[in-house]
Amino acid sequence: MPQTLLxxxxxxxxxxxxxxxxxxxxxxxxxxxFSVAASFFSPVRLVGVVGEDFPEEFxxxxxxxxxxxxxxxxxxxxxxxxxxxxxxxxxxxATTEDVQLNVFGGFRPVLPEAYRATDLVFLxxxxxxxxxxxxxxxxxxxxxxxxxxxxxxxxARQPLLALLAKINGLVLNDGEARLLTGESNLTLxxxxxxxxxxxxxxxxxxxxxxxxxxxxGAHRRRTEGRLVCPLPGFPxxxxxxxxxxxxxxxxxxxxxxxxxxxxxxxxxxxxxxYGTVTASFTVEDFSLRRxxxxxxxxxxxxxxxxxxxxxx
Amino acid sequence: MPQTLLxxxxxxxxxxxxxxxxxxxxxxxxxxxFSVAASFFSPVRLVGVVGEDFPEEFxxxxxxxxxxxxxxxxxxxxxxxxxxxxxxxxxxxATTEDVQLNVFGGFRPVLPEAYRATDLVFLxxxxxxxxxxxxxxxxxxxxxxxxxxxxxxxxARQPLLALLAKINGLVLNDGEARLLTGESNLTLxxxxxxxxxxxxxxxxxxxxxxxxxxxxGAHRRRTEGRLVCPLPGFPxxxxxxxxxxxxxxxxxxxxxxxxxxxxxxxxxxxxxxYGTVTASFTVEDFSLRRxxxxxxxxxxxxxxxxxxxxxx
Numbered sequence: 001m002p003q004t005l006l007x008x009x010x011x012x013x014x015x016x017x018x019x020x021x022x023x024x025x026x027x028x029x030x031x032x033x034f035s036v037a038a039s040f041f042s043p044v045r046l047v048g049v050v051g052e053d054f055p056e057e058f059x060x061x062x063x064x065x066x067x068x069x070x071x072x073x074x075x076x077x078x079x080x081x082x083x084x085x086x087x088x089x090x091x092x093x094a095t096t097e098d099v100q101l102n103v104f105g106g107f108r109p110v111l112p113e114a115y116r117a118t119d120l121v122f123l124x125x126x127x128x129x130x131x132x133x134x135x136x137x138x139x140x141x142x143x144x145x146x147x148x149x150x151x152x153x154x155x156a157r158q159p160l161l162a163l164l165a166k167i168n169g170l171v172l173n174d175g176e177a178r179l180l181t182g183e184s185n186l187t188l189x190x191x192x193x194x195x196x197x198x199x200x201x202x203x204x205x206x207x208x209x210x211x212x213x214x215x216x217g218a219h220r221r222r223t224e225g226r227l228v229c230p231l232p233g234f235p236x237x238x239x240x241x242x243x244x245x246x247x248x249x250x251x252x253x254x255x256x257x258x259x260x261x262x263x264x265x266x267x268x269x270x271x272x273x274y275g276t277v278t279a280s281f282t283v284e285d286f287s288l289r290r291x292x293x294x295x296x297x298x299x300x301x302x303x304x305x306x307x308x309x310x311x312x
Numbered sequence: 313m314p315q316t317l318l319x320x321x322x323x324x325x326x327x328x329x330x331x332x333x334x335x336x337x338x339x340x341x342x343x344x345x346f347s348v349a350a351s352f353f354s355p356v357r358l359v360g361v362v363g364e365d366f367p368e369e370f371x372x373x374x375x376x377x378x379x380x381x382x383x384x385x386x387x388x389x390x391x392x393x394x395x396x397x398x399x400x401x402x403x404x405x406a407t408t409e410d411v412q413l414n415v416f417g418g419f420r421p422v423l424p425e426a427y428r429a430t431d432l433v434f435l436x437x438x439x440x441x442x443x444x445x446x447x448x449x450x451x452x453x454x455x456x457x458x459x460x461x462x463x464x465x466x467x468a469r470q471p472l473l474a475l476l477a478k479i480n481g482l483v484l485n486d487g488e489a490r491l492l493t494g495e496s497n498l499t500l501x502x503x504x505x506x507x508x509x510x511x512x513x514x515x516x517x518x519x520x521x522x523x524x525x526x527x528x529g530a531h532r533r534r535t536e537g538r539l540v541c542p543l544p545g546f547p548x549x550x551x552x553x554x555x556x557x558x559x560x561x562x563x564x565x566x567x568x569x570x571x572x573x574x575x576x577x578x579x580x581x582x583x584x585x586y587g588t589v590t591a592s593f594t595v596e597d598f599s600l601r602r603x604x605x606x607x608x609x610x611x612x613x614x615x616x617x618x619x620x621x622x623x624x
Contacts, residue, residue, distance in 0.1 A: 089496050090490070090496040090497070090498075091496070178402070184401050184402040184403070185402070185548070185549060185550075185551055186402075186519065186547070187547040187548060187549040188549050191549070205520060207498065208517060208520035208521070208544075209520070209521075209542075209544055211544075211547060213547075228547050228621060229621050229622075229624075230521075230544035230545065230546070230547050230621060231544060231622075231624070232520075232521055232523075232542035232543060232544045233542065234542070235498070235499040235523060235525075235540050235542050236497070236499060237497060237499040237500050237503070238497075239497055269624055270624055272624075273624040306624075307624060309540060309541050309542060310541075310543075310622045310624065312541075312543070312581055312582055312584075312585040312618075312619060312622065
């Protein structure tokens with residue numbers, strides 16, 4: 001049976017330069033990419049903050065979909081979070097050129113009463129103190145998954161470790177996994193993440209895909225003592241802008257888990273494949289443009305192609 | 313029906329330092345890793361050169377398997393090729409500390425008469441002039457696959473392009489593919505390699521696996537206009553020494569193709585999975601140690617686990 005899904009994260013104006021062009025003051029932010037990606041699979045409850053400069057057309061991108069924006073705080077007289085960055089060469093990493101936290105800097109998420117009973121919670125990248133404050137507002141969630149980044153691993157390790165003890169899954173990239181665990185071998189780094197508390201970890205590797213490692217639970221599939229699933233990236237001949245790929249991946253994954261209403265290893269693995277395919281659309285154009293004109297059927301068609309590729 | 317398989321490449325004394333220790337003057341070289349990996353699937357005809365210092369125990373590693381060493385030249389008074397290198401951190405790239413080409417520097421491969429009618433030919437990394445000279449000695453091969461490296465792309469581009477026009481498949485790593493084609497997107501780089509002649513290309517990505525892109529031929533499987541198969545690396549919690557992983561991958565792949573006697577896209581894809589799994593054993597110990605104590609059944613067991621992981 002489908003479950004409810006909540007995301008807390010950033011909402012931003014992005015200015016992005018890639019070899020394919022420049023996009024100025026376009027819609028972005030982790031919670032936005034996550035919500036739009038997840039909305040192909042499930043309704044989404046969004047918690048975030050914007051300033052008075054947040055335009056009606058951006059709000060409409062969210063509201064035209066199954067995204068509940070009653071948790072969207074608008075700060076009077078405030079300005080929305082702004083990020084400016086660029087990508088070059090193989091576009092595997094963004095160079096951040098400017099960050100203006102604005103209203104996001106003082107963000108204290110408050111869940112609307114109607115959000116408190118949510119099954120699946122995704123804590124997009126943010127201070128682990130804030131992530132924990134959100135978690136404490138949710139009543140008995142069925143599955144809590146968080147993202148994090150180098151900044152928090154380096155400057156807020158203790159709050160992050162406290163959070164890891166309380167969540168079911170962690171999503172982070174390969175460099176972050178190595179930094180968090182001090183282990184350069186990714187499979188071992190994943191196992192060390194599990195020692196910190198989460199039942200599963202998904203290590204994102206950009207164009208190289210993702211690695212899921214899970215503790216044994218009520219899962220049926222075992223592989224050499226661990227539950228492991230490495231998935232390659234979907235081969236994308238057209239990558240115009242990688243911004244939001246990781247959050248789209250997480251959104252597709254969590255959206256599909258909410259839709260499926262199961263969190264066993266097989267469900268996680270299938271959800272990761274959906275996340276991979278959803279993210280492969282995001283990168284085809286700037287901002288949310290490709291996702292805005294995407295339909296579920298296209299996702300299914302590409303997932304079928306992906307499955308066919310992997311039918312070794 | 314099984315086909316015959318020939319490899320031409322280097323035979324070396326390697327000295328390798330990794331975070332797991334030091335191995336001095338151990339058996340190595342592209343043709344050696346290739347041959348031993350391929351021998352799990354098919355007999356192998358080896359063409360290479362060594363000096364008088366090549367010990368009987370190294371020769372026995374080859375001869376104890378299905379490796380025909382009648383193409384092994386021994387240069388009187390010569391010394392065998394020596395390579396010294398090290399790996400640190402995530403061990404994704406070797407730092408070469410010393411190279412002594414010795415007898416390999418003047419290597420002019422001459423195929424024994426009995427080798428001239430060989431079905432499958434693998435030209436391990438070497439000068440494209442030498443690779444072409446080998447190719448000219450083979451009578452109507454069914455499938456010719458070559459490896460190359462940055463050195464030849466930069467210093468011998470014309471001979472390399474001439475070779476590419478004559479071979480069926482190219483195996484190279486991601487950095488080499490980008491350098492060869494000037495294209496940073498790997499899927500596009502792969503397609504550009506096909507424009508240079510080969511019917512298929514396998515881009516090796518180390519721990520991240522490999523990407524196969526093939527031109528349409530008599531193949532049944534199509535994906536969005538191309539024949540594409542991205543495979544993740546097998547998750548290895550124990551990586552002691554990555555030396556020879558790429559050549560073991562190629563050996564497992566070509567050995568399996570020889571065994572299967574088919575080269576359609578499905579066969580290439582399955583062979584690439586065998587190559588991936590074979591290489592995942594190589595890295596578990598220094599030199600050929602893990603492959604020496606490996607059996608076909610272990611390969612099959614791990615392949616089954618790999619297939620299970622990918623059954624999304």
